[in-house]
Amino acid sequence: MPIRKKTDKIVWLASYPKSGNTWFRAFLTALMNDGKVEINSLVTDGIFSDRRIFDFITELESRDLTDREVKMMIADVYRFLSNQADKLNIIKVHDAFETDDSGFNIIPEDATSCAVYIIRNPLDIVGSLANHSVCSMQEATDMLNDKEFSLAKQTGNLNRNAQFRQHVSDWSSHVNSWTQKPGFPVKVIRYEDMLSKPNETFSQVVEFMGIEATPKQINDAIHASSFEQLSRQEKEKGFAEKTRKSKKFFRTGKMGIWKEELSPAQISEIREKHQEVMRKFSYW
Amino acid sequence: MFRYWGFGLNILSQLEFPELLPKEFETADVTIELGTIPLKLDGDDIAERPFSSVGEKEYILNIKNVCKYYAGYGTKIIAEPEYGIDEKSIRLFLLGTIMAAILYQRGSLPLHAAAVIKNDKLIIFAGKSGAGKSTLTALLASKGYDIFTDDICVMHSGPAGKQGVYCTASYPMIKLWDDAINHLESSEYSRDYKIRPELPKYGQFFFENFSSNQLPIDKIFIIHPAGRSEKITVTKLTALESFKQLELQAYKNQLILSKKLRMVHFGLLSAITKEVPVFEIYRPAMGTNTKQLYEAIKNLL
Numbered sequence: 001m002p003i004r005k006k007t008d009k010i011v012w013l014a015s016y017p018k019s020g021n022t023w024f025r026a027f028l029t030a031l032m033n034d035g036k037v038e039i040n041s042l043v044t045d046g047i048f049s050d051r052r053i054f055d056f057i058t059e060l061e062s063r064d065l066t067d068r069e070v071k072m073m074i075a076d077v078y079r080f081l082s083n084q085a086d087k088l089n090i091i092k093v094h095d096a097f098e099t100d101d102s103g104f105n106i107i108p109e110d111a112t113s114c115a116v117y118i119i120r121n122p123l124d125i126v127g128s129l130a131n132h133s134v135c136s137m138q139e140a141t142d143m144l145n146d147k148e149f150s151l152a153k154q155t156g157n158l159n160r161n162a163q164f165r166q167h168v169s170d171w172s173s174h175v176n177s178w179t180q181k182p183g184f185p186v187k188v189i190r191y192e193d194m195l196s197k198p199n200e201t202f203s204q205v206v207e208f209m210g211i212e213a214t215p216k217q218i219n220d221a222i223h224a225s226s227f228e229q230l231s232r233q234e235k236e237k238g239f240a241e242k243t244r245k246s247k248k249f250f251r252t253g254k255m256g257i258w259k260e261e262l263s264p265a266q267i268s269e270i271r272e273k274h275q276e277v278m279r280k281f282s283y284w
Numbered sequence: 285m286f287r288y289w290g291f292g293l294n295i296l297s298q299l300e301f302p303e304l305l306p307k308e309f310e311t312a313d314v315t316i317e318l319g320t321i322p323l324k325l326d327g328d329d330i331a332e333r334p335f336s337s338v339g340e341k342e343y344i345l346n347i348k349n350v351c352k353y354y355a356g357y358g359t360k361i362i363a364e365p366e367y368g369i370d371e372k373s374i375r376l377f378l379l380g381t382i383m384a385a386i387l388y389q390r391g392s393l394p395l396h397a398a399a400v401i402k403n404d405k406l407i408i409f410a411g412k413s414g415a416g417k418s419t420l421t422a423l424l425a426s427k428g429y430d431i432f433t434d435d436i437c438v439m440h441s442g443p444a445g446k447q448g449v450y451c452t453a454s455y456p457m458i459k460l461w462d463d464a465i466n467h468l469e470s471s472e473y474s475r476d477y478k479i480r481p482e483l484p485k486y487g488q489f490f491f492e493n494f495s496s497n498q499l500p501i502d503k504i505f506i507i508h509p510a511g512r513s514e515k516i517t518v519t520k521l522t523a524l525e526s527f528k529q530l531e532l533q534a535y536k537n538q539l540i541l542s543k544k545l546r547m548v549h550f551g552l553l554s555a556i557t558k559e560v561p562v563f564e565i566y567r568p569a570m571g572t573n574t575k576q577l578y579e580a581i582k583n584l585l
Contacts, residue, residue, distance in 0.1 A: 052412075058335050059345060059381050059536055061413045066482050072348055076334040156484055160414065160461070162510065 009113035010082050010089045011209055013044065016174045017094050017151060018128035019120035020191040023253075025092065026230055027202060030221035031213055037224050039233045048093035048107075049152065049163040053077065062159045070164055071100040075108040082111035088210070094151055095166045097177040112184045116205055120191035121283045122171045122274055123258035123267060141266045144171045145273050172277040190281065192255045198222045227253030287312075289496055291383055291394075291438050292452035299363065301375060302477075303457045303487065305496060314386060316378070319362040321354045331541060340542045343385040350374070353382045358390035373480050379455070380435070384536045387438060393549050396535040397437040397504075398458070399451065400429035401495065405502035406451055407585060408437055410533040415507040416567065419464040419574045422488070424585075426470045427578075430493045434458035436535055439552055443498055449556045451501060456494035457487045467573060504562045505581065506533060516580040517566045526562035527553050 015021040025044045030037040046053060051062050054070065057077045062070055082089060093107070100106055122144055130140035143149045151166040159165070168174055179188055187208040193201040199215070202222055206213050213221075223229075231253070258267070271278065278284050288295045288304035295304060296312035324330070325337040325344055337344040343355045351374045354362040361382055365374050387394045397410035398417040407429075409417045418434050425431050433453035442450045462484035465473045477487040505518075506529050521529060530553050531537075540546060556562075563584065567577065 055413075056538060057333065059333070059538060060335075060347065060377065061380060063413050064376055064380070064480065064483065064485075069349065073335065080334040157482065158484075162414075 010078060010085075010091055010111055011113050012048075012107065012115040013090060013092045013118070014097070014115050014178050014186075015094065015118040016120070016122075016125065016168060016171055018125050018132055020118045020194060021092055021094075023194070023225065023227070023230065024116070024118055024189075024205075025090075026225040027221050028090065030224035031206070031211070031217060035217075035220035035224045037221075037229070037233075039230055040237065044090040044092060046091060047163065048074075048078070048091055048095060049166045051159060051162055051164055053081070054164070057081065062164070065159060066157045067154070067159055067165050068101055068157060070159055071106050072102060072104075074106055074164075075100075075104060075111075079108045079111040082108075088113075090209075093166075094168055096169045096174045097181045098167065098169075107182070109183045112182075113210070114185040114187065114208065115178065115182060116209065117175075117178045117186050117188045118191060118194075119175060119188055119281055121255065121258070122270055122278065123262060123283070124191075124255055125171070126266070126270070127252075127257055127261040137262060137266060141262075141269055144270060146170055147173060170273070172274045175277050175281070188281070195253075195255055290379075290455040291387060291436070292392075292440075292496075292498070293386075299371065299374070301379075303375065303379060303489075304455050305491065305494060314359055314361060316361045316363065319354075319364060321352045321362055321364045329541070338385075338539060338541060340545075341389050343382075343389075343539065345377070345381060345385075347377055351377065353378060355382050355385040355389065358386050361386065370481055372478070376479055381536055381539075383454070384436070385539050388539050388545060391545060391548050393439040393552050394535040395437045395439055395451075395530070396435070396533050398434045399432040399437050399453075400424045401432050401499065402429060402502060402585065404499060406432055406437075406499050407502055408451070408504040409507055410437075410504060410530070411507035411509070415509045416574055416577060417507060418458055418460055419467065420507075420577055422458060422460055422464070422468055422470075422473060423574050423578055425490075426468065426472060430495070431458055431490050432495060432499065439556070440498075441552065441555070442500070446500075448500055448559055449552055450498040452498055453494070453496065456491045457489050459485055459487055461485050464574075467575075501556065501560045503584070504530070504556070504560055505565055505584075506530070506562065507565045507567065507577075509567050513566060514568050516568065516572055516577060518580055518584065519564050521562045521564055523557040525564075526557040526560075529564060530556065530562065 013021055025042045026037050029042045054077050055062050057080055097107055126137055126140045130137050147170050149168045151168055152161045152163040153165050154160055187205055189201055189205050203218050286297045286300050287307055288301055289307040290304040293313040294309040295314045297316035298318055299316055325339050325342050331338040335346050341357050346352045349366050350369055352364040363374055384394050395410055397408050398421040399406045399408045400421055409420055411417050421431055436454040438452040439449055442448050459479055460473055473488050475486050479485050479487050
């Protein structure tokens with residue numbers, strides 16, 4: 001079994017929603033688990049926005065706090081967790097890398113080892129986002145372009161869902177926040193490279209994370225976490241991370257599907273808005 | 285100074301608590317005062333956490349921009365509010381985490397639970413916040429049950445000469461979210477008393493029918509809010525399963541540090557699971573309303 005490096009710091013798996021974060025976590029699970037993956041038991045250590053972790057560490061009921069208050073406390077929660085950890089802590093996050101009302105980063109840089117930022121062609125995200133959120137392609141396009149876009153948004157600045165509100169922002173701002181602002185190393189991997197040259201891409205990121213694994217172990221994990229395998233498991237057993245309304249989480253797993261799904265107007269809208277960042281990451 | 289009853293204790297307080305039951309007494313069990321509090325506790329065996337310092341008999345909690353609290357030896361609470369903070373916020377956290385610390389220091393077991401009274405016995409609904417305990421309790425009140433407690437139910441061995449486990453209420457107020465009040469469709473519940481200025485959650489007082497007596501338990505339901513099934517499921521647990529599940533329902537159980545206290549809880553929970561039926565309810569993650577929940581369990585009440 002590959003060795004998870006002993007460190008007291010956190011590795012963030014950051015991404016804009018529907019960019020391959022779950023797939024990557026399934027790969028890591030297979031890698032840590034002798035090539036076996038069960039989609040409802042992924043081995044990574046939860047999501048940054050999990051209310052239960054916050055409530056346990058703070059000894060408070062976050063339902064009695066506002067989102068603003070939570071954001072001012074959450075960095076200390078993860079500082080504490082990283083100090084307590086006796087193994088590599090790998091935590092998923094969809095929040096943009098930003099500050100709380102006092103100007104402090106919500107992601108504690110001093111408790112962080114590094115981040116893996118998974119990026120995907122925004123044109124392909126639209127269809128996935130529409131499926132996940134059960135909305136039209138136009139509504140998903142609007143989300144991608146919306147600076148106020150948040151996941152688990154709750155009325156009145158409250159915290160009543162299982163997850164806290166995650167301010168994602170528009171696609172370009174999200175990418176820029178994670179690739180430009182952090183004071184720790186960030187490895188950017190493209191969803192498209194995970195698909196088209198998996199061995200090279202996954203090997204690089206495994207090395208970056210400080211996980212020791214052989215090429216065979218990586219290859220086995222890639223096959224065990226393929227779209228077909230994950231999709232089959234969802235069909236057989238369901239997937240707890242699927243939203244209540246959407247029909248399935250693992251939809252097509254393809255790249256370039258935007259050519260069939262988006263209208264010319266939607267394509268222009270996204271390209272116009274995100275041209276600079278799309279060019280930077282070879283999506284042009 | 286104000287004199288109250290709450291959580292089975294006589295409380296002498298410098299702060300006014302409209303939530304607690306006014307009561308005259310000579311000797312206070314717990315005092316509440318305003319003062320200054322050190323940043324951390326001194327001594328061995330102190331667990332340092334991001335916002336707290338936890339010892340077996342002392343506790344400090346610091347809620348940024350709200351208030352710092354000290355709870356010591358099961359008898360003393362000091363609050364050091366942040367400048368400009370409202371009193372409701374100070375009271376809300378004091379009546380939750382801080383009172384739990386006091387109760388643990390006194391050797392009690394505060395269960396995260398609401399309860400109603402049936403034939404002088406308690407039907408208890410335990411579960412994490414968001415499980416729907418308060419709304420179900422309010423619904424049962426509109427069907428004729430008397431509310432015993434909301435959120436915290438204090439468990440202890442029976443009064444002199446009585447076998448088994450008994451419970452004491454926290455205080456005569458139940459907290460309901462704005463949407464729960466809409467759902468209940470009852471004019472009995474109002475939006476007069478917000479529990480924090482920014483929260484659409486409202487205190488409903490029930491001083492008139494309030495019982496500060498120690499009462500025995502008839503049955504316990506543990507509610508889980510996010511089951512995988514599409515229907516509400518209700519299962520009677522074995523004694524061993526009941527023990528394991530109830531242990532998890534201790535309010536803020538991360539404050540329990542001492543082995544001695546764990547042994548006291550072990551005794552209480554063992555006694556409960558021997559004599560009291562415990563049911564586990566899973567509510568589908570897809571969301572069910574409280575009226576459906578009531579329909580699913582009404583024959584068991």
